[in-house]
Every structure is written in C-alpha cells, then in structure tokens.
Amino acid sequence: MSGKEAVPLGRICLSITFGQPNNFRKEPLTFEVVDFPGVYHALLGRPCFAKFMAVPNYTYLMLKMPSPKGVITIEGSFEQAYYCEQDCITQVATLIAPYDPDGSSHDTERALVEEATKAVAMLDRSSIGEAARALGGSNGSAGPSI
Numbered sequence: 001m002s003g004k005e006a007v008p009l010g011r012i013c014l015s016i017t018f019g020q021p022n023n024f025r026k027e028p029l030t031f032e033v034v035d036f037p038g039v040y041h042a043l044l045g046r047p048c049f050a051k052f053m054a055v056p057n058y059t060y061l062m063l064k065m066p067s068p069k070g071v072i073t074i075e076g077s078f079e080q081a082y083y084c085e086q087d088c089i090t091q092v093a094t095l096i097a098p099y100d101p102d103g104s105s106h107d108t109e110r111a112l113v114e115e116a117t118k119a120v121a122m123l124d125r126s127s128i129g130e131a132a133r134a135l136g137g138s139n140g141s142a143g144p145s146i
Contacts, residue, residue, distance in 0.1 A: 006036040018052065018065060019072040025065060027051050039087040 010033050017026040029048055049056060054065035061076030 006034040008032040008034055016048070018054075018063075018074060019067060023067055023069040023072060025052055025067045025072060037091060039084045039091065 011030050012033055013028050013030045015026060016029045017024055019025055029051065031042060048054070052065045054063050056063050061078060061081060063074040063076075065072050
C-alpha cells in the first residue's frame with residue numbers, strides 16, 4: 001500500500017437526524033475521528049445507509065430513506081459538490097508534493113496545485129448549473145449538501 005494513512009484517534013457516537021420537523025429520522029451513529037485535513041466534516045457510508053435504510057443516488061446527488069410519515073429525500077448541491085471536488089484535488093496535490101527542507105519544493109507544490117486546478121477548471125460553473133437544471137434541481141440550492 002502506497003500513500004498516506006489516517007490513523008483513527010478514537011470514536012464518537014453522535015445522534016444524526018435527517019428530514020424536516022414534520023417528517024424526520026433520528027439514529028445514533030459512531031464516527032471514527034482522524035487528524036487529517038479534509039473538505040468534508042463527516043463521511044457517511046454503508047453503516048449509515050444500512051442503519052437509515054437509505055438509498056443514495058450519486059447521479060442526482062440524492063439520498064432517500066423511509067420514515068414513519070413517508071419518504072425523506074435529501075438533495076445535494078451540484079455547485080457545492082464541484083467546489084468540494086476542487087478542494088480535494090488541491091489538497092491531494094499539496095499532500096503528494098515532494099518535501100524539501102530548504103523550501104525549494106514550494107515552487108513544485110505551487111505548480112502541482114495549479115495543474116490540479118486547471119484540470120478541474122475544465123468543468124465551468126455554467127455547465128454545473130445546466131446539469132442541475134437538466135436533472136430537475138433548482139440550481140442546487142434546494143437542500144443541504146451531502
């Protein structure tokens with residue numbers, strides 16, 4: 001295995017709520033805490049989806065789950081997802097940049113970050129808005145990002 005590892009510092013159990021006050025689900029979830037920079041505050045995976053019986057749809061950035069009063073739908077934001085992806089690429093470029101105690105790697109690091117940003121810039125903001133409208137979104141502002 002090559003690359004950086006994030007060693008958990010511990011675990012924390014939090015009460016997670018999805019939905020609105022008139023239709024919601026609340027369950028305890030255990031998260032592993034790591035001291036690792038990231039653009040997300042928490043990552044939800046199979047344990048969360050299983051506990052909430054949730055079904056993610058990555059194409060439409062939606063998460064659906066049953067509740068006592070019907071289906072809860074959580075909508076993501078295409079624009080927010082785009083910016084998170086940009087931040088991830090920048091962070092990866094920074095993490096894999098060679099380290100030089102003399103400080104000469106700073107130029108190399110900057111070049112890697114610029115290249116990563118150029119790669120992401122291929123998706124312009126207007127195409128993100130068009131994708132959101134084409135998929136029935138309201139410019140990605142209909143709900144919280146997931």
